[in-house]
Amino acid sequence: MWGIKIDRESELPLWRQIYQAVSERILSGEIKSNEVLPSTRELAGILAVSRNTVCQAYDMLITEGYLISRQGAPTHVAAGLSLEKTPGLSLRTDNKAAKTFDADFRTGKPDLRLFPRFLWQQLNNKALEELQLDQFGYTGPQGYPRLLGEIAAWLYRSRGLKVDPVNIFITAGATHALHLATGLLCGNKGGIYIEDPCHTGMLETFLQKGCQVIPVPVDEQGIQTEHLEKKNNACAIYVTPSHQFPMGGILPATRRAKLMRFAKDNDLFVIEDDYDSEFRYSGEPIAPLYNMDPQRVIYVGTFSKILFPALRIGYVILPGQFHKSWKSLRTHADVQNPPFQQAALAEFMAARKLDRHVRKMRRVYSERRKLMLSELENAWGDSFRVMGDEAGLHLAIEFPGLRFDDTFRKRCLENSINITPVENHCIQKGRHLNKLLLGYGHLSHEEIKKGVGKLKKVIQDY
Ligand SMILES: Cc1ncc(COP(=O)(O)O)c(C=O)c1O
Structure with missing residues (x-):
C-alpha cells in the first residue's frame, strides 16, 4: 500500500515507520488532500502488523493535523498540505532561584531533585x-x-x-x-x-x-x-x-x-x-x-x-x-x-x-499535571479553561472574565506566590489578560496542593 515498506530490524517502532511513510507521502502530494484512508484493520492486514500499531500511527497523524477523523465519516487527509521540498542535500540567571516562595509556579523548571546526580558525577x-x-x-x-x-x-x-x-x-x-x-x-x-x-x-x-x-x-x-x-x-x-x-x-x-x-x-x-x-x-x-x-x-x-x-x-x-x-x-x-x-x-x-531518565520524568510530570488539573477543578470547578496540548512543564489556563495585571502579580508576590500571567510574555499587550501560567514540573504533590490553595485565596480576594 502506497509503497510503504516495514523494516522489522529497525530501531524505529513500527507505528512510527507507518506514521513517517504516510506523512511524507501526504507532504509530497503522493497521497492527495481529502483522500480517504484505508481502515486501521485493512492497513494492518496489508502491512502484516497489529491493528494497534496502525491505530497509534493514525492517532499521531490526526493529532498533528495530517488526517481528519470525525464521527460517522471515514478518516481522510486534510486539505492544503502538499509541499514541494527544496532540492539539495539531505545530509543532514538571574538570581530568582535564590528567592523562595510558598507557592512557586515559575515555568520551565525541571525537577532537579530527581536527576541521577551520583551517576552523573x-x-x-x-x-x-x-x-x-x-x-x-x-x-x-x-x-x-x-x-x-x-x-x-x-x-x-x-x-x-x-x-x-x-x-x-x-x-x-x-x-x-x-x-x-x-x-x-x-x-x-x-x-x-x-x-x-x-x-x-x-x-x-x-x-x-x-x-x-x-x-x-x-x-x-x-x-x-x-x-x-x-x-x-x-x-x-x-x-x-x-x-x-x-x-x-x-x-x-x-x-x-x-x-x-x-x-x-x-x-x-x-x-x-x-x-x-x-x-x-x-x-x-x-x-x-x-x-x-x-x-x-x-x-x-x-x-x-x-x-x-x-x-x-x-x-x-x-x-x-x-x-x-x-x-x-x-x-x-x-x-x-x-x-x-x-x-x-x-x-x-x-x-x-537518557532514555530511561526521560521516560521516568515523563511519568512524574504527567502525574503532576493531572494533580494540578484536579486541584484547579476542586478550586474553580468549570470556570477555567486549559489551553494547549498535554505536554511540557507548565499549564496555560484561562479564567474568562478575570484580568491578571500588574496589581495581581504584586498581590501574589505579597502572598509569597510566584506566578506569571501570559500577558507578561506578550509583545502586543491586551490580548491575553485573562490567562495565567502555572509551572508544575518542579513541584511535589504537596507543593501543588498548597500552591493552588494559596492562589485560590488571592484570586477570591482580588
Ligand atoms: C522557548 C524556550 N526555548 C529554549 C529554552 C531553553 O533555553 P536554554 O537551552 O538556553 O536553557 C527555554 C527555557 O525556558 C524556553 O522556554
Missing part, C-alpha cells in the same frame, strides 16, 4: 580520566564527535529524525544557539518574525542582537500563519511548533505547510526551537518542522529541560551552506564547549540512561 570523573590528552586542547567549534553521534542516534530513536552528525553543532544551550543563528541569518540587523506571546528571554536575545522583531499572534494552536505578512528586511521566522511557549499548542499540519511555504516564497529561514518536546503525555513527541525542509530549517535542541539548565549543552542542526560561517562565528566568540561534560553526556546517552 561518576560519568564526569570517568570522562576526566579517560579523555585523550588532545581533547584538552583546541578541538574545534563543532563539538565532541562521540556526542554528535549520540545526539543523531537519540533523535532517530526518540523522534524518527534522520540526521547526519556532520550537520549537528553543539552549543551552550538554546539561548546561545539562537544568539549565533541570529548573527548568521540576520547579520545583526534584519527582521525576525516571532510568536507573540513568546519566551521573553528569547525575545531579549533577538533584541540584543539588534534585530527588528516582527510579532505574529498566537492562538491555542500556535502561530497564526494567516497573519504572516511579507516584510522586505526579514531574514528568519522563530517558532516553537511542537509545544508553543507559553500557550502550549501543537502547530497543526495545515499551518506548518503554510509557514514553510511562506518561508520559501520569501526566502526566509525558519528557526525551530524544540525546547521541551520530549515531554508529551498523550501520544508520542511531535515530528519537527525540520522534517519538512532540512535545507530551510535550523533546528534547535537543548538538554536544559530533560537534564538540567546549568549543564549548558544544546545543539543545532544546520544546513550545509552555513557550516563554514557558523564555525567562524563560534571560533571567534567563545571558541567551543568544554569537552568533559560533553563526554559525560555522550556516555549517559550511549548507556541509554
Whole structure:
C-alpha cells in the first residue's frame, strides 16, 4: 500500500515507520488532500502488523493535523498540505532561584531533585580520566564527535529524525544557539518574525542582537500563519511548533505547510526551537518542522529541560551552506564547549540512561499535571479553561472574565506566590489578560496542593 515498506530490524517502532511513510507521502502530494484512508484493520492486514500499531500511527497523524477523523465519516487527509521540498542535500540567571516562595509556579523548571546526580558525577570523573590528552586542547567549534553521534542516534530513536552528525553543532544551550543563528541569518540587523506571546528571554536575545522583531499572534494552536505578512528586511521566522511557549499548542499540519511555504516564497529561514518536546503525555513527541525542509530549517535542541539548565549543552542542526560561517562565528566568540561534560553526556546517552531518565520524568510530570488539573477543578470547578496540548512543564489556563495585571502579580508576590500571567510574555499587550501560567514540573504533590490553595485565596480576594 502506497509503497510503504516495514523494516522489522529497525530501531524505529513500527507505528512510527507507518506514521513517517504516510506523512511524507501526504507532504509530497503522493497521497492527495481529502483522500480517504484505508481502515486501521485493512492497513494492518496489508502491512502484516497489529491493528494497534496502525491505530497509534493514525492517532499521531490526526493529532498533528495530517488526517481528519470525525464521527460517522471515514478518516481522510486534510486539505492544503502538499509541499514541494527544496532540492539539495539531505545530509543532514538571574538570581530568582535564590528567592523562595510558598507557592512557586515559575515555568520551565525541571525537577532537579530527581536527576541521577551520583551517576552523573561518576560519568564526569570517568570522562576526566579517560579523555585523550588532545581533547584538552583546541578541538574545534563543532563539538565532541562521540556526542554528535549520540545526539543523531537519540533523535532517530526518540523522534524518527534522520540526521547526519556532520550537520549537528553543539552549543551552550538554546539561548546561545539562537544568539549565533541570529548573527548568521540576520547579520545583526534584519527582521525576525516571532510568536507573540513568546519566551521573553528569547525575545531579549533577538533584541540584543539588534534585530527588528516582527510579532505574529498566537492562538491555542500556535502561530497564526494567516497573519504572516511579507516584510522586505526579514531574514528568519522563530517558532516553537511542537509545544508553543507559553500557550502550549501543537502547530497543526495545515499551518506548518503554510509557514514553510511562506518561508520559501520569501526566502526566509525558519528557526525551530524544540525546547521541551520530549515531554508529551498523550501520544508520542511531535515530528519537527525540520522534517519538512532540512535545507530551510535550523533546528534547535537543548538538554536544559530533560537534564538540567546549568549543564549548558544544546545543539543545532544546520544546513550545509552555513557550516563554514557558523564555525567562524563560534571560533571567534567563545571558541567551543568544554569537552568533559560533553563526554559525560555522550556516555549517559550511549548507556541509554537518557532514555530511561526521560521516560521516568515523563511519568512524574504527567502525574503532576493531572494533580494540578484536579486541584484547579476542586478550586474553580468549570470556570477555567486549559489551553494547549498535554505536554511540557507548565499549564496555560484561562479564567474568562478575570484580568491578571500588574496589581495581581504584586498581590501574589505579597502572598509569597510566584506566578506569571501570559500577558507578561506578550509583545502586543491586551490580548491575553485573562490567562495565567502555572509551572508544575518542579513541584511535589504537596507543593501543588498548597500552591493552588494559596492562589485560590488571592484570586477570591482580588
Ligand atoms: C522557548 C524556550 N526555548 C529554549 C529554552 C531553553 O533555553 P536554554 O537551552 O538556553 O536553557 C527555554 C527555557 O525556558 C524556553 O522556554
